[in-house]
Amino acid sequence: MPACLYYAQGILDFQEETATCSEERLEIRLRRKKHQCPKCKLKDVTLTILYERDVRGLPMGRIREVHFIYTLHLVYCHRCHKRSIEEIPFLSHPKARISIMLERMVLELREQISIRALANHYHLRCHTVKEIEKRDLRQKFATIDTSKVQAIGVDEIHIGHGQAKQAYLTIVRDLESGAVIHVGNGKGISTLEGVLSKLSASKLQIVAMDMANAYSTWFAEHFPKAQIVFDHFHVVKLMNDRLDHVRQRVMGRLDSVQQKQLKGLRFIFLKNNEDIPENAKNILRNLRGIFQELGDAYMFKEALRTICRVAQNAYQANLAFHRWCKLVEETLVPELKTMAKTIRDRLDGIVSYWTFGHVSNARTEGFNNKIRWLTRQVYGFRDIEYLKLKIYQLPQINCEKSL
Numbered sequence: 001m002p003a004c005l006y007y008a009q010g011i012l013d014f015q016e017e018t019a020t021c022s023e024e025r026l027e028i029r030l031r032r033k034k035h036q037c038p039k040c041k042l043k044d045v046t047l048t049i050l051y052e053r054d055v056r057g058l059p060m061g062r063i064r065e066v067h068f069i070y071t072l073h074l075v076y077c078h079r080c081h082k083r084s085i086e087e088i089p090f091l092s093h094p095k096a097r098i099s100i101m102l103e104r105m106v107l108e109l110r111e112q113i114s115i116r117a118l119a120n121h122y123h124l125r126c127h128t129v130k131e132i133e134k135r136d137l138r139q140k141f142a143t144i145d146t147s148k149v150q151a152i153g154v155d156e157i158h159i160g161h162g163q164a165k166q167a168y169l170t171i172v173r174d175l176e177s178g179a180v181i182h183v184g185n186g187k188g189i190s191t192l193e194g195v196l197s198k199l200s201a202s203k204l205q206i207v208a209m210d211m212a213n214a215y216s217t218w219f220a221e222h223f224p225k226a227q228i229v230f231d232h233f234h235v236v237k238l239m240n241d242r243l244d245h246v247r248q249r250v251m252g253r254l255d256s257v258q259q260k261q262l263k264g265l266r267f268i269f270l271k272n273n274e275d276i277p278e279n280a281k282n283i284l285r286n287l288r289g290i291f292q293e294l295g296d297a298y299m300f301k302e303a304l305r306t307i308c309r310v311a312q313n314a315y316q317a318n319l320a321f322h323r324w325c326k327l328v329e330e331t332l333v334p335e336l337k338t339m340a341k342t343i344r345d346r347l348d349g350i351v352s353y354w355t356f357g358h359v360s361n362a363r364t365e366g367f368n369n370k371i372r373w374l375t376r377q378v379y380g381f382r383d384i385e386y387l388k389l390k391i392y393q394l395p396q397i398n399c400e401k402s403l
C-alpha cells in the first residue's frame, strides 16, 4: 500500500494504519512516519494533538470516495522555540479538503466538463469544485506581464440589471494580444485602482475607450505620453443611445395608438441602413416624414457611420466631423446637439483613430459578446469574483462549450 499511496495518491511520509471499505467509500487512516519542525527541519520536536482531519483523495477503481483520515498536530521545535501547525505535503494549502492529486484531476477535467458534472462524478460539492478553480485562476492571473503592452482598450460592460454602478464591470485589455489586464468592479475611475501598477512596466502609447470623460482624464494624468483614442465602435454606440433617447422622447408625446406603432418599429430605428429589409425601408421613410426629429436623428446617425467608414485619413475625418457638427447644430433636436458638443470636445481623440493606423476596440464588440455569454453561464453562481476571474481567462476559453 505505501507504494500505492505514493504513486496513485501522491502521499509521502505517511503510512497506512487501517483501511475500511464499503461499496462506494474507502477510508484509509494515515499515520505520519516522522515529525519535524516545518522551518528548520529539526526532528527534536514535541507534538500536541489538534484534531482529526478527513480529506478526499483520487478515486480508486470503482470506489469514487476515497477518504484519508489523519491527526493534525501542533509541533513545538526545541531549536526555534516556536509552535507551528504541521505541514501536510499532499495538500495545496492547510485548509484544503481534497488532495493535490484530486485537485489536479479536477482542474484538468474542468477545461472540458461543467462544474456540476464534475461535482457529480467525484461526489464533491459544486462549491468545492468552483473554489479549486478559483484558487487556480487567482494564482494564474495574480501577475500579468504587461512589458510588451503598447495599446489598451478600456470598456464598461453591463452585467447585471438596472443602471446601478454595481451592474457594471470595467475591463482593460491589451488590444494587440487580446489579453485581459484588469477587471474592476463597477464603472468610473475608482475601478481603475491597481491599473497604474499593472501598467508601470508597459510601453503604453495608445488608450482606446468610450467617450466617458473620467477615463480619459485619468489616463492623461497618469500616462501623459499615451494618446487617447475614441474609436468608432464607441462613437456609433453613443450615437445609437442618443437616437434611442429621441425615440423615447417623441413617444412620450404620442397617443396610445401611435405609441404602439412606434414601439413596434424600434428595431428599425436602431438598425444600420444596410441591414434594414426593403419593405421596412418604406415604413422608415414614412415615419421620418411624420416624426421629423426622429428622422433627423436617424439620418445623422447614418451620416456619422458613413464618416467612420469612408474617411481615408485624419484630415478627411476632421473635415467631415466638423461639417457634421455644423449641420447638426442647425437642427432643433437637443440630443443631436449634445452629441455634436461631445464630438467637438473629443475630436482630437476621435480623429486619432486614423492617425494611429486604425487602432481600435474593433475586437471589443466580439469580446463583449463573449462576456455576455459568460455572464449567462456564470450568473447562476452569483459570484462576482468568479465572474471576474473567468473574464481574465476568457481569451483562452472556447465559447462553444458549456461552463
Ligand SMILES: [Zn+2]
Pocket: 037, 038, 039, 040, 041, 042, 077, 078, 079, 080, 081
Ligand atoms: Zn525549528
